[in-house]
Amino acid sequence: MGELGRPAYLRLADLLRSRILSGEHQPGGRMPSIADLCRQHGLSEQPVRQALRVLNAEGLTEGRPGSGTYVRRRPAPARIPRGRYDAAGSPFAGASRDPGPGGVPHWTHDSQKTWATGALALRLRIAEGDPIMQTQYVFLAADRPAQLSTSWEPLALTGGTAAARPEYGPLAGLGVVERMARIGLTVTRVTEDVTARPVLEAESGPLDVALGSTVLSIERTHWAGSLPVETADIVLAAERSRLVYEIGVPAEITPESDVLR
Amino acid sequence: MGELGRPAYLRLADLLRSRILSGEHQPGGRMPSIADLCRQHGLSEQPVRQALRVLNAEGLTEGRPGSGTYVRRRPAPARIPRGRYDAAGSPFAGASRDPGPGGVPHWTHDSQKTWATGALALRLRIAEGDPIMQTQYVFLAADRPAQLSTSWEPLALTGGTAAARPEYGPLAGLGVVERMARIGLTVTRVTEDVTARPVLEAESGPLDVALGSTVLSIERTHWAGSLPVETADIVLAAERSRLVYEIGVPAEITPESDVLR
């Protein structure tokens, strides 16, 4: 019954969206119930539900079981500084700088020894099957899961030293650069490869995001010259994150003579 | 009928996903049809469709009407270097470095004078209504749209100089840092704020991506000290892009004395 080309649930979604954006439905306010919308627009449950699902997926509304559908208040995404290397650099140095309201940020971790598989071996430039230390982090800010991270370090470098387990012993919580420095490895640069992709099912629970939504994925590697000493996968909810990179401009590029003007 | 806690469509999705990841279904290959899956698993259409929808949303598969559901082959996303500032820095210096197969990268541009609105005025630290030069770029690589960009510069800085229009005159194609240097403004740093969001309707055509998909959005600002001299919005298809940032580690952090070992 394509009355007007555009399907019923999309027309309803358009209508409700424009009402929300125009302020007719205030942030935090309740939308009409599904039954109400059925009556008001002469539709059955299914198209009404689909319309609401569209708005939920767009992040405009949020359904609370047993209560109603509410217009979302949109917190500005957290700024997560990632440029400039920071001496206090724990894995979450940047993000933990600002406690924000609702609680001091903290994290849990879990290290275990494993062996490098294909892709990982490539990233660390070691052979497949070489032993590595794997550490998983769940980072919480304001009592909400903010960031997942899995870090790998070749045990050929750290094995037998105090730096073998990132979060144990005298070097716990020091950050990769400092910890490596203590065992004689000078980290000279860090690379971060940023991509966005749909959230995996395994991540959607810990990150507290819906299954269809997208995450920012950072593939980070610490280098000592051309030798990778650590690499990590960092995953953040895209809706809540804004990565801030700062890029220095070498002085050579800026000539002292003003040619024009 | 919650036979095993986990709903039928998720169990089926898990099964199919593991088959794909294990290589049982090859990239480019066809999945069993919906009718087949119904028969094989004793399910009705609905849960089977939902399972496939999950895999589609995860980007693992792709349905082609009239033909079937296929395992996606994932072309490696283009590496787009954005760290280190590059002397040859046109707006697309990084991306244009490597011609790649299929054609030399090139771009189109279009400049026009406008006036700063609220958010833009804040980013450029000028007053609302101040005149600015707006330049829009469409960047093509291998004859495919790769990147959209809109750049703004306060005319209070560049007005009346040869640098007023980025792509005209003797300074055309020079890049922001070089161009500003020619009129006596020394760019000292560049900041990039990276977010991911659903593609806008206006972008989906020029970028050649489907309407539901997501883009990487970069808000870039060139600074001369604490003075913004240029800011730009850069938009790329997330599936095809991988931003590479390189972060230098200052030497101070790395002590010369090896304490342990």
Next chain:
DNA sequence: TCGAATTTGTGCGTATGTATC
């Protein structure tokens, strides 16, 4: 070249169970 069968996508009415308020 034509047409029928297959296949996915979309829309929608319905029903059942469960959690929350």
Next chain:
DNA sequence: GGATACATACGCACAAATTCG
């Protein structure tokens, strides 16, 4: 208990694209 919302599942119809005889 009642209202509400959510998740799951079944059935049906049609559109659009593709495949194949």
